[in-house]
Amino acid sequence: MTTANRLSIAVLGAGAWGTAVAIAAAKHPAHHHVSLWVRDAQQAEQMRLQRRNPRYLDEVDFPDNLCIEEGNFSHLVMSADLVVLGTPVSALSDMLQTIAMLSPQAPVVWLCKGIEQTNGLLPHEVQLKAAPHLLCGVLSGPSFALEVARSQPTALVAASHDARVQALLIAAFHGNNMRVYGNTDLVGVEVGGAVKNVLAIATGICDGLDLGLNARAALITRGLAEMTRLGCALGGRPETFMGLSGVGDLVLTATGGLSRNRKVGLLLAQGQSLPEILATLGHVAEGVYCAHNVVQRAGQLGVEMPISAAVVQLLEGKTNAQELVQQLLERDPAIESLPSPPVH
Ligand SMILES: NC(=O)C1=CN([C@@H]2O[C@H](COP(=O)(O)OP(=O)(O)OC[C@H]3O[C@@H](n4cnc5c(N)ncnc54)[C@H](O)[C@@H]3O)[C@@H](O)[C@H]2O)C=CC1
Numbered sequence: 314m315t316t317a318n319r320l321s322i323a324v325l326g327a328g329a330w331g332t333a334v335a336i337a338a339a340k341h342p343a344h345h346h347v348s349l350w351v352r353d354a355q356q357a358e359q360m361r362l363q364r365r366n367p368r369y370l371d372e373v374d375f376p377d378n379l380c381i382e383e384g385n386f387s388h389l390v391m392s393a394d395l396v397v398l399g400t401p402v403s404a405l406s407d408m409l410q411t412i413a414m415l416s417p418q419a420p421v422v423w424l425c426k427g428i429e430q431t432n433g434l435l436p437h438e439v440q441l442k443a444a445p446h447l448l449c450g451v452l453s454g455p456s457f458a459l460e461v462a463r464s465q466p467t468a469l470v471a472a473s474h475d476a477r478v479q480a481l482l483i484a485a486f487h488g489n490n491m492r493v494y495g496n497t498d499l500v501g502v503e504v505g506g507a508v509k510n511v512l513a514i515a516t517g518i519c520d521g522l523d524l525g526l527n528a529r530a531a532l533i534t535r536g537l538a539e540m541t542r543l544g545c546a547l548g549g550r551p552e553t554f555m556g557l558s559g560v561g562d563l564v565l566t567a568t569g570g571l572s573r574n575r576k577v578g579l580l581l582a583q584g585q586s587l588p589e590i591l592a593t594l595g596h597v598a599e600g601v602y603c604a605h606n607v608v609q610r611a612g613q614l615g616v617e618m619p620i621s622a623a624v625v626q627l628l629e630g631k632t633n634a635q636e637l638v639q640q641l642l643e644r645d646p647a648i649e650s651l652p653s654p655p656v657h
């Protein structure tokens with residue numbers, strides 16, 4: 314740390330969320346020094362000239378203490394008090410390996426929400442495989458990039474097994490219009506972040522077919538039961554799914570007009586093909602890439618996830634939106650099984 318409260322923060326990856334998080338850190342009352350590393354040199358040049366990100370959040374100006382960087386990011390990682398990875402899940406393994414080589418002691422947190430497509434690992438499992446000795450954590454919770462960039466009130470979860478990483482995340486982001494809550498349940502927080510994306514595709518389909526608000530509430534509630542079952546089977550704590558990274562992010566993403574995953578569902582319901590949708594979306598919709606792995610991991614653990622399984626069938630072109638709804642409605646009657654509340 315450079316002074317008592319002022320941190321040097323390197324945000325690697327300048328998509329919508331990396332950019333918004335960099336803006337939030339730079340606007341923090343401690344006036345952190347923030348470097349936002351951009352992979353694409355042309356985009357970096359535009360951002361430096363315009364002092365905003367014309368590709369993703371073009372209405373929000375960068376504070377003066379936010380520097381745009383490109384090229385080799387070694388110096389940024391080696392001089393940072395905190396490294397924030399703003400890239401999608403697909404880039405996590407490579408980024409962590411590179412950082413571990415550059416600065417094995419660097420505290421690193423990721424922002425991505427999903428499961429790695431190639432081997433079905435949650436982000437912290439990717440880290441354990443790729444760079445097991447790094448000090449790590451995840452920042453998650455209900456947070457649309459545009460609202461964070463505009464400094465609208467937001468509450469997040471900083472999850473890490475390491476109290477120093479939690480404290481750094483709180484020092485970096487808690488303040489002004491952002492509240493950051495500590496948590497040690499990495500599994501629960503990451504399962505929430507991954508599964509809510511799949512469920513947001515489902516509610517997008519529901520709303521795209523105009524099935525009504527009753528249907529949407531049912532999908533969210535039964536979706537939360539799916540998320541909780543999988544998360545607990547993987548070792549997460551049931552109460553985490555009642556928190557910001559569970560029901561909080563599920564409600565936001567499943568109902569909010571700014572969600573890309575929900576948009577995928579809306580467009581699928583209108584009859585567009587997945588390749589068409591992905592070609593025009595302009596952002597990563599992690600639910601598309603992790604739905605299969607969510608269902609596969611659930612299957613390995615004997616966990617039933619009918620809504621997520623139906624989304625996978627639709628994404629794989631094995632059913633259409635109307636058939637998917639029929640399939641869910643025709644399931645046998647069941648007892649409403651809910652996870653027991655935690656005993657304190
Ligand atoms: N946009 C949002 O509101 C939120 C997004 N997230 C999560 O954050 C992650 C990133 O999302 P967005 O920024 O919205 O995606 P985005 O689609 O807006 O941007 C992704 C960025 O990552 C860059 N990128 C991809 N691979 C890279 C690599 N190997 N090295 C460097 N840069 C690379 C791309 O060039 C692009 O700029 C996703 O996992 C998403 O689920 C989490 C919370 C909120």
Ligand SMILES: O=C(CO)COP(=O)(O)O
Nearest residue numbers: 454455456457572573574
């Ligand atoms: O994670 C998010 C909000 O918390 C963003 O969701 P989408 O990726 O669906 O836009």
